[in-house]
Amino acid sequence: xxxxxxxxxxxxxxxxxxxxxxxxxxxxxxxxxxxxxxxxxxxxxxxxxxxxxxxxxxxxxxxxxxxxxxxxxxxxxxxxxxxxxxxxxxxxxxxxxxxxxxxxxxxxxxxxxxxxxxxxxxxxxxxxxxxxxxxxxxxxxxxxxxxxxxxxxxxxxxxxxxxxxxxxxxxxxxxxxxxxxxxxxxxxxxxxxxxxxxxxxxxxxxxxxxxxxxxxxxxxxxxxxxxxxxxxxxxxxxxxxxxxxxxxxxxxxxxxxxxxxxxxxxxxx
Numbered sequence: 377x378x379x380x381x382x383x384x385x386x387x388x389x390x391x392x393x394x395x396x397x398x399x400x401x402x403x404x405x406x407x408x409x410x411x412x413x414x415x416x417x418x419x420x421x422x423x424x425x426x427x428x429x430x431x432x433x434x435x436x437x438x439x440x441x442x443x444x445x446x447x448x449x450x451x452x453x454x455x456x457x458x459x460x461x462x463x464x465x466x467x468x469x470x471x472x473x474x475x476x477x478x479x480x481x482x483x484x485x486x487x488x489x490x491x492x493x494x495x496x497x498x499x500x501x502x503x504x505x506x507x508x509x510x511x512x513x514x515x516x517x518x519x520x521x522x523x524x525x526x527x528x529x530x531x532x533x534x535x536x537x538x539x540x541x542x543x544x545x546x547x548x549x550x551x552x553x554x555x556x557x558x559x560x561x562x563x564x565x566x567x568x569x570x571x572x573x574x575x576x577x578x579x580x581x582x583x584x585x586x587x588x589x590x591x592x593x594x595x596x597x598x599x600x601x602x603x604x605x606x607x608x609x610x611x612x613x614x615x616x617x618x619x620x621x622x623x624x625x626x627x628x629x630x631x632x633x634x635x636x637x638x639x640x641x642x643x644x645x
Contacts, residue, residue: 387416387423395430396487400469403431404455407467411458429483436466476500477512486519490548490563493520497550497561504552504559519566523547526559 385398387406406423410416416423427433436443436454444454444466452468474480474488477500488496493516505513505524516522525538532539532551539560543549547562 390423390426392426392429392483393486395426396471396484400431400453400471401455403427403433403469404453404457404467408455408457430472432468432470432472434468436468439466477508480512480515482515482518485515486568490520490565493563494548494550494561497563501550501552504554505561516563521547521562521564521566523562524559526554526557529556529558532558532560 385394385402385406387410390398390406410420410423424433432452434447434452436447447454447468450470451473452470454466454468456464456466458464472479472484474484474492474496477496480496501507504526505522508516513522523542525532531537534540539549542562545564547564550561550563552559552561
């Protein structure tokens, strides 16, 4: 994951996107500073909602060394902030770990690298790119260029082929074995585009506040069929012929025609 500590961010400028740029120590610093600012304290519920979109925050009610060690063993950073009664309060903070494709959101997808994305996909894959729900595909493609191809094992790594060209162009790749065939999924980060802010722009947190009253708690959640086992996951090599070649990569038609012709010749044997 791209982790960029940004000491210039404050609670007032924090939103559900840039909160992924900060680390646990930054959150502790912001919360401590908020205790000295009356305006921040009045809006603390909103700020905590923003923070909790990317971090787990727990109050440590039993301040003993063995308890602190347990939190630290789980990856939490423990800090001390002022409390309302002029005392001190210990809290534990930990950034959410992106482990599964269902952890990906429009807010955090731009804060991970292509190699991290491949790790997440590899940890979840079974049926390939098409087994991902459309909503997950849309989130990934919001920040990454994705292309796929399915070829016989001995054809995928052909010298001078599309695989080699994609790697040279900076793509990360995940290979999914399907019998004697392989699906290759290529991922590359899209260039970051800095958008000029205008006076009509609304911050992410402002949008959240505007929409808060219109959100129905019973709204239907997006169903991710990604983890369902496809009954046709067992690939039959007899069904995979030259007509089964599929790719989302734009290649030179002449090159693809030559490769297809070679495969037909091989099959004649």
